Amino acid sequence: MLKRLAKIIVEYRIAFSLVAMFLLIVSIYGIQQLEFESDLTKQLPQDLPAVKDYLTLKNEFQSGDSALIIVKVNSIEEEGVYDIRDPEVIRSIHELEERLRVHEYVTDTISIADIFIQVLGRLPENEEEVKFVLNTLPPEAVQGFISSDYRTTLVVATLTAGSGAQAVERIYQDIERDINEVNFPKNVEVIQTGTIGIAYRILKMLQSDLNRTMAIAFLFVAALLVYFYKSVVRAMLPLIPLVFGVVMTLGFMGLLGIPIDMVTTVVGAMIVGMGIDYGVHVTNRYYEERKKGMAIEEAAEEAIAETGKALLGAALTTIAGFSALSLSILPSLQRLSGVLIMGLSLAVINAVVITPSLVILHEDIVKKIKGEYEVPEIRAHSGFIANFFHKMGNLIKNHPKTILTVVFILTLVFLYGLTQVTTEVRLEKMIPEGIPEIEAMKDVRYEFGGQDEVDIIVSADDVRDPAIVRDIYRFEQEILADSHYNNVFETNSIADIVVQKYGYIPEDKERIKDIIKESSAPISGDYSMTLIQVKGNFGGTNPENFREIMQYFEEQAKNADFPPGVEIRPAGDLYLTYVLDGLTNQELGRISTYGSIFVVIIVVLLFRRPLVSIAMILPMFLGALWTVGYMGLAGIPFSQTLAGVISMIVGLGVDYGMHLTHRFLEELREGNPHPIISALEGVGPGILIGALTTGGGFLALLSGELTAIHDFGKTLAIGIFASMFAAFTVTPALLQVFYGEKIRGEEK
Structure with missing residues (x-):
């Protein structure tokens, strides 16, 4: 089927290219409709009690x-x-x-x-x-x-x-x-x-980071491709379809009303990093077939058909990993899932459809200029790189168990790092040190005890009831008494207004009504709700203390001694952040589990061989484990941006093992006596280029200003390189162990 599809793509390449150009024009219009979003409530489910209370604060008070x-x-x-x-x-x-x-x-x-x-x-x-x-x-x-x-x-x-x-x-x-x-x-x-x-500072950084990281990712990827392909023009062949994919992704985001927020701002650099991998594999296979003497159109068809099998599997597993994000209850991760799947699909389609057209067009132009076709020579299939993969293949072929032992020892180191991982979702922690707004906030906390506020909502039939007002005053005093623990320096409520007026809280409800009516007390129009406003230094503490303080307010509200029928609960920006922190921790394990299960199912369905599936799947798990271990050792916390990172690495990491395994089985079917060596020589350079360009695209996020974007870029880059290393060592070592006897039997 892929052979037939490859023929259609090659034969009608001009028509496909015109369709792509039309979509590109539509996407450029869509980019102009892109919006940026920093509202915390948009990152949380709207039916969450904490969100409803937050909206109550805005609407009622x-x-x-x-x-x-x-x-x-x-x-x-x-x-x-x-x-x-x-x-x-x-x-x-x-x-x-x-x-x-x-x-x-x-x-x-x-x-x-x-x-x-x-x-x-x-x-x-x-x-x-x-x-x-x-x-x-x-x-x-x-x-x-x-x-x-x-x-x-x-x-x-x-x-x-x-x-x-x-x-x-x-x-x-x-x-x-x-x-x-x-x-x-x-x-x-x-x-x-x-x-x-x-x-405001986060919004400005989101806008600048999106443009800067994409530009640097493109430049880095282009430089690597020029090196490997020994030509600026040849480097552009897989890069142009990638540009199409990125522009279409951002354009469709604008057309569909998907905003750029703290989570989706990484999508540009991610598509650059991921998308180039597909174009590189198609281009590499084409040049490999041309080097063997195959005709232009036949080489293009072979490249599409043979790499198409691996690319289809790789794309499906990556999409499976990303689709787990859509199961999150966090809207920001749901949006990221849809955007990444859309971007990845566009990258694959453009790589398979546009790349062959450009490659053939390039060869035709060269023929017109030089009078004959020129068989391209690329660095990936010669010199140091080719020699490196040949030696690696020999080493793994001869010592597979030693390689696996070394990998096991390395894994033990990163297992310790797993125990050191934390989470951090506060917006001000997403901005690097030295920014004026953050330095000024430090002054506020140091000089004035902090201006962070947590609102305690009190609901009743009529909050002006003397018993309720008295309990509100007692509740405030209890909180102030614990200021050494909760960092509170001030509280305000209707009880304070009454006490300031009379010196005590009278039993006469009418007197309370009069003083509240005269004041600007925080009370709803129907007198069914009021606020206890608590100020202090909450957001400037470390993550553990922040959680303890918010838990303290929850416990105080839960155990408060109020008359029956009175509800009391914390609310506000900081409390909402605390809720997001808890959900991030919860979603982290759930998304990672679902992502891994989805990827395993896809691999098993595609190959239907237990041993082959293990050889492909194990590197992806190791890559994810090493990455999270690195986060713990490097002190990088999980944020709302990084909540789905394990699922992403699992989806991306399995690709490398899949390309190697697919090529190994192809060589084995053809009776190659050294399938491990040939597989590494054949697809190893493509995986290396793909990993370097993908990891480089993610490392471009380090040029952004937001701390969360830095952490995201470093973590995903480490995940890519860890998955590549695991694929180059564990996958061929396992295949050699599993199929070693069969290979030796065929050699005899």
Whole structure:
């Protein structure tokens, strides 16, 4: 069947190429529709209780994001200010607040300027007034806004609910413009951070990382192909179909409304890395057949037919590995699964259909220029590389058990690494050190105890009931009493408003109603819900402490002593991140298991030989195991981006063992007395080129700015090289052990 299909592809190659050109034009339009997404809720199932509570915060309480603005004296140059208490600095801060309050999405702002207006009725005119007011305040009130060295202060802007990349970008740029338009004194630096600042920085990095990583991946792959094929033109033959595949993938993402997020931003470099493998195998087999003296069209048909069998199996196993991602309950991994399967399918189709057309066209052009066909000589089939695979084949043929023993010892080392693996999904941890927004956030946590917030939702028939208000106050005091453990420095609720007014919580419900009505308390319109707002340093802790703090809030809410019928539960951005962390851990094992099972089923169905299947499957498991072990040893945590990495490596890693096994069986059928050596000489260079270009494509992700993208690139590259090494050692060694007697019998 493949022989017949190969003839059709070669005969109608021009028609197929025109169809590909049409799809390419449509895809270029689709790329212009691509959107970028940083909203955490879009990475979680919408029916999750934590997501519903998060949306309740936004809808019922207009609880949105916050903009934290650091105002800092960062130098001591002459004619500038040296202290944040300078009246000129306070006037500038007040002007900034006035500008911020004009925006419809800003619900409130607070800063040290507000304190002076409340006490004096105006802004201070000199330093003596500033010091007088600050001396009248409790120390904790001053510490909440001014650093101990009087060089840093904080402006907090509370924002209404807003989502989507465009909203984040507009809000950040509006605030940045307000900051720039205020004439702050010399020596003062103003930096925007908080959830909006960090989300904006991630969006910008997603956009730049997508373009940069794809460009570097293409350049790296092109350089390797030029080296192996000894010609820029010949290197372009498998590369052009790859460009088609990548552009079509991104274009279809735009047309289908699939956004680029923290997970899918790697897709460009991944398709470059994976897709080139198929074109390389077709091209290598074509040049191999041409070197043997086969005619052009016959060589193209042979390349499609023979490599097509292995490519079909490789593509199916890779798709099987990626399809496991679609079983995840995380929408981001479901999207990644669909995109990778689509991209991989397009890469295979373009490699099989477009590559032969280009190869034949190239040969025809060379004939017109030189007057005769030129049998191409490529580095993959000669010199050092050919000699290396010949010697490797001999070594494995003669010492298969020794090779397997060495591999076993290596595996023991990486088994220890498995015990050191952790997870990390907090957005701010995805940004590298040194970025202004992250450094400013560190200042907030160090100088002001942190501005991270967890909201505790209290639901009842009427939360103004004195018994409920009293229990809310007691709940707050219990949390504050544990501040040494939970990093909490402040809580706010309707109970605090009542206590501030009366000095106690009255039994008279009407009195409570009156004071809540007069205030801007966080309470729903029907009085069925209210919030306990808890502030502290939660996001800046290490992953273990972060989980412990969030678990603490869960336990406190679960065991809270409230009247019957009252529900209390944590919510908010950070709690949502904690939920995502737990789901990532859960999904990691499930996806990896399903991915491995799917790949094994495909291999068994394709080859229907237990021993052959073992020789192909074992390297993929070893590649995945070594990769996860490396992650533990290198301190790379599993994130939402890396949750499906094992399934991906399993899907990709089996390809190399499949190509070697397929060629081994082909040589064995033809009566070759040294099938192991011939298999390694025949497909070894193609696997090497494919692994180097695939791994190189993934390593291009190191050029990105986001830490999560770096980790993804390193991990997948290690997985590819580990799978290649396992395929070059374990697969031929096992085949030699399994079929050694038969081969020796045929030699006699």
